[in-house]
Amino acid sequence: MITARNIHRTFTSGDIVTHVLKGVDVDIAEGEFVAIMGKSGAGKSTLLYQLSVLDRPTKGTLMIDGVDVLALDESEQTSFRLNTLGFVFQDYALVPDLTSRENVMIPLLMRGMTWVQAKDVAVEALDAVGLKGKYENLPSQLSGGEQQRASIARAIAGKPKILFADEPTANLDTFSGDQVIKLLGELHKNGQTIVMVTHEPEYTSECNRIIEMEDGLITGERKK
Amino acid sequence: MRSIRIGLLLGLRQIQRANIWTNVLIIFVMTLTFLNLIAVSGILVGLIVGSERAFRQQAIGDIMISPKPEEAHIVNTQDIVRTLNNYPDIENFTVRYIENAKVEANYKERRDLTGERDVVTTRIRGIDPEIENKTTGLSSRVIEGEYLSSDDQGAILVGSLTLEKYASGFGDAFDSLSNVSIGDTIRVTVGNASKEFKVKGVVRSKVEDVSMGMFIPEKEFRRLFGRFDRNADQIAVRVSHSVSEDVVKAHMLSDGIDEYAKVETFVEGMPKFLTDIKNTFNILGTFIGSIGLVVASITIFIIIFINALSRRRHIGILKAVGIERRTIELAYVAQAAFYAVVGSAIGALITYAVLVPYVDLHPINFPFSDGILVVDTFTTLSRTGILLLVTLAAGFVPAWLIARQNTLNSILGR
Numbered sequence: 001m002i003t004a005r006n007i008h009r010t011f012t013s014g015d016i017v018t019h020v021l022k023g024v025d026v027d028i029a030e031g032e033f034v035a036i037m038g039k040s041g042a043g044k045s046t047l048l049y050q051l052s053v054l055d056r057p058t059k060g061t062l063m064i065d066g067v068d069v070l071a072l073d074e075s076e077q078t079s080f081r082l083n084t085l086g087f088v089f090q091d092y093a094l095v096p097d098l099t100s101r102e103n104v105m106i107p108l109l110m111r112g113m114t115w116v117q118a119k120d121v122a123v124e125a126l127d128a129v130g131l132k133g134k135y136e137n138l139p140s141q142l143s144g145g146e147q148q149r150a151s152i153a154r155a156i157a158g159k160p161k162i163l164f165a166d167e168p169t170a171n172l173d174t175f176s177g178d179q180v181i182k183l184l185g186e187l188h189k190n191g192q193t194i195v196m197v198t199h200e201p202e203y204t205s206e207c208n209r210i211i212e213m214e215d216g217l218i219t220g221e222r223k224k
Numbered sequence: 225m226r227s228i229r230i231g232l233l234l235g236l237r238q239i240q241r242a243n244i245w246t247n248v249l250i251i252f253v254m255t256l257t258f259l260n261l262i263a264v265s266g267i268l269v270g271l272i273v274g275s276e277r278a279f280r281q282q283a284i285g286d287i288m289i290s291p292k293p294e295e296a297h298i299v300n301t302q303d304i305v306r307t308l309n310n311y312p313d314i315e316n317f318t319v320r321y322i323e324n325a326k327v328e329a330n331y332k333e334r335r336d337l338t339g340e341r342d343v344v345t346t347r348i349r350g351i352d353p354e355i356e357n358k359t360t361g362l363s364s365r366v367i368e369g370e371y372l373s374s375d376d377q378g379a380i381l382v383g384s385l386t387l388e389k390y391a392s393g394f395g396d397a398f399d400s401l402s403n404v405s406i407g408d409t410i411r412v413t414v415g416n417a418s419k420e421f422k423v424k425g426v427v428r429s430k431v432e433d434v435s436m437g438m439f440i441p442e443k444e445f446r447r448l449f450g451r452f453d454r455n456a457d458q459i460a461v462r463v464s465h466s467v468s469e470d471v472v473k474a475h476m477l478s479d480g481i482d483e484y485a486k487v488e489t490f491v492e493g494m495p496k497f498l499t500d501i502k503n504t505f506n507i508l509g510t511f512i513g514s515i516g517l518v519v520a521s522i523t524i525f526i527i528i529f530i531n532a533l534s535r536r537r538h539i540g541i542l543k544a545v546g547i548e549r550r551t552i553e554l555a556y557v558a559q560a561a562f563y564a565v566v567g568s569a570i571g572a573l574i575t576y577a578v579l580v581p582y583v584d585l586h587p588i589n590f591p592f593s594d595g596i597l598v599v600d601t602f603t604t605l606s607r608t609g610i611l612l613l614v615t616l617a618a619g620f621v622p623a624w625l626i627a628r629q630n631t632l633n634s635i636l637g638r
Contacts, residue, residue: 054544055632075548082546093541093635097237107545109230138241154545 001162001193002028002051007060009046020046021057022216028195030161033188035204036197038213044197045166047213051195052085052164053077065161082110086155088165092147094139100126100150101135104157111158125157126150129183145176152183156192163187165196169203181206230547231554238531238555239562247563253523254567254615255574260516261607262575265509266599267588272502275430275593279498280490282360283433285317285460286469287476288493289485297455299484304459307479313467318359321350321445322457326413327386327438329401344386344399347437348412350445359462362427365434369406369425372441380410380421381439384428398436412438412448419448430593459485517611521618524563528556529622536626540634543627553623560619564612572608575599 009021020043028034028051036044049055050062053069062070065084072080087093094103104122105115113121126135129149131142139147148168155163165184169177177200185206188194196207204210204224212220239247280286291298298304301319308317328343353372357363362381363371372381382404384390391400404410409420421440429435446452463472469489476487532539539552580597588595626634 049632054635055630078543078546078548081544087544089541089635093537093544095234095538095542097234097241102233102237106230106234106542106547109233110226110547110551112226 001030001032001065002026002195003061003063004051005061007047007050007062008058009043009050009055010058020216021050023060024213024216024218026051026211026218028162028193030193031188031191032209033184033192033194033207034196035207035210036195036213037199037201037204037210039199042213043216044199044213048164048166048195048197052087052162053081054087082107082158084161086158086160086163088148088151088155088163088168090167090170092139092144092151092171094147094150094154096139099136099138100131100142100146100153103139103150104154107154107158121157122153125153128156129153130179143176144172145179148172148176148180149183152180156187162193162195165194167197167199169198169200177203227548227551227554231551232558234542234552234555235558235562238559250524250527250563251567251570253520254563254611255571257516257520258568258571258608258611259574261513261611262571262599262604263579263597264512264516265506266575266597266603267583267595268505268509269502270583270598271588271590271593271595272498272505273598274587274590274595276494276498276502277596278429278431278593279433279494282362282365282429282431283460284458284490284493285359286463286490287461287473288488288490289459289461289476289481290488290493291457292484292486295485297451297453297457298459299455301456301459302454304481304484307476307481308459308461311472311475313464313472313475315462315464316355316359317459317461318351318356319442319456320356320458320460321442321449321451323348323414323445323449323451325438327401328411328413329404329408331411332409342401344401346383346386347433348445348448349437349439350442350449350451351439352442353439356439359460362434362439365427365429366425367428369423371425372439374441376424376441377444378419378421379424379440380412381425381427382410382423383435383437384426385432385435386438387426390426390428412440414449417448419444430591432592513607517614520611521614524560524615524618525622528560528619529625531559532556532622532626536629536634537637539627540629540631540636543631544635549627552627553620556623557616557619560615561612564615568608568611572604575604 004024004026007021007024011018011020024047036047038044050057056070067080069077069080098106101119101122104125105118108118108121123135126132129152131146131149131153134142134146142150168180172180181203184194184196188206198204208224210222211218289298289304305319308314324345325348326343326345328341330342353374357371367384372379385398386400387404388400388402391398401410404423406423406425408423410423411418411420427434446454463469473487473489481487542552543549580599583597
């Protein structure tokens with residue numbers, strides 16, 4: 001599903017050049033739930049951004065679902081993300097002006113669904129993550145755990161081929177964090193491919209593979 | 225279509241969730257900009273249009289017949305009058321005889337014969353009072369005393385600015401007669417001939433021909449000035465509302481009136497300086513409006529820029545989840561359009577429902593005219609269109625600047 005080869009990512013600030021990724025090779029198969037772990041500064045989030053086409057590697061090749069995504073222009077990459085990928089961000093990243101239902105509906109409308117179709121699918125997704133009855137709530141009217149679940153609803157409503165989660169539990173209390181991981185585990189059981197970054201081992205319980213990183217390189221892999 | 229729909233939804237929600245007072249303030253700025261664009265130039269032009277209207281109403285009529293350049297007076301005036309009497313499209317016309325004369329007051333009380341005489345040089349108009357009144361409404365301008373009647377003898381109607389008590393407000397701009405009241409005698413001198421008249425009334429108008437002139441019945445005029453050929457100096461024609469003055473003029477030309485006199489419509493006969501002032505005021509109004517437009521566009525730019533900058537992360541997130549850049553830009557353009565349309569609509573409502581009727585009822589008291597507010601549909605629409613376009617651009621540019629930034633940088637705030 002994902003084949004990344006020799007991925008380098010360098011950041012330049014004036015005369016200072018920082019090599020964050022130093023030649024990473026990754027393969028992720030369909031249906032896997034992969035956790036990328038490592039200490040702060042190991043490059044795990046940067047790797048996730050390359051794999052999820054949010055950033056462009058300085059060097060390397062990346063094939064996702066048979067598409068050479070680095071050959072796509074910005075507009076094509078946006079369209080690719082819309083139709084193929086789902087995202088869950090660390091701090092929920094909901095649009096504050098939209099209700100939870102509208103937040104879920106926006107990508108669906110962008111995909112070409114009618115308002116009624118998008119509304120039905122959004123309600124279904126919100127129900128699935130346990131937000132029944134909170135469709136009209138603005139993000140500010142939801143707790144952190146609820147916002148993260150709304151964010152997951154937005155990510156899964158379009159049935160993406162791969163779901164990326166960047167430290168989805170980092171801003172949550174233990175109870176809410178457990179619920180989110182349980183939810184991701186259920187999605188995985190239903191066949192969803194998930195790539196998650198976390199630095200908390202206790203949240204890798206649902207994963208079937210753990211990639212460990214250090215100093216911009218993959219230093220180990222564990223299958224569960 | 226999809227982008228437009230989502231862009232409009234995002235824009236609408238931003239407006240709905242924004243602080244109400246922020247929205248009110250932005251719309252207020254847009255309303256003021258609209259008024260600056262439409263009403264300011266409308267008032268400036270209206271000062272001159274008011275003057276033109278008064279000049280047309282009180283002096284030259286819809287069509288003015290005057291002597292040909294090579295003639296002192298209108299040749300064959302009586303033939304022309306007979307011809308005009310047969311025109312069904314002419315409501316009224318007034319025949320005027322005009323000469324310059326010296327008018328002196330207080331000469332009976334004058335003790336020091338070497339001292340300065342109380343005298344003004346003015347234009348005396350010989351008129352048929354009834355017909356003049358029907359054509360120009362001169363009697364309605366009487367502010368003191370009475371209007372002339374056709375059989376008056378030795379009576380004169382004087383323009384207010386020939387009297388010191390009315391002209392003093394203009395400083396030393398005009399020569400004027402002091403201590404002249406209704407019933408006082410003044411002496412009119414033409415060459416070596418003089419005749420005394422009693423002041424019967426005073427007329428005031430913002431049309432110079434009225435306020436700085438004097439009027440006597442035409443019979444007296446012809447006797448005083450020896451104008452026994454009855455060739456007049458002006459014929460002011462009022463045409464009926466149902467017909468254009470151009471049509472009537474064409475009729476006059478086809479009847480050969482132009483062989484004896486110059487025939488001009490109101491527009492053709494209007495003094496060039498009025499047209500020049502009108503054009504200058506129009507340019508001035510446009511210039512002032514343009515400054516307002518620039519200020520409004522900068523205001524909108526700053527508002528949208530701050531709005532987009534504060535939502536930079538959300539813009540990045542929207543792009544991350546697959547929302548096209550143009551959709552996001554459209555959301556901000558829609559916001560700017562909303563402010564422009566609502567502001568313009570309120571501005572148009574204030575202009576057409578409040579300002580225009582109010583200024584019509586209470587004209588602006590400009591020393592040389594009663595100013596009105598001139599707003600025509602074409603100008604309003606074209607300037608509203610410009611305001612909308614400028615606002616859309618001012619909304620688009622900051623959204624474009626923010627939305628084109630790297631998606632990840634926007635999300636991570638770096």
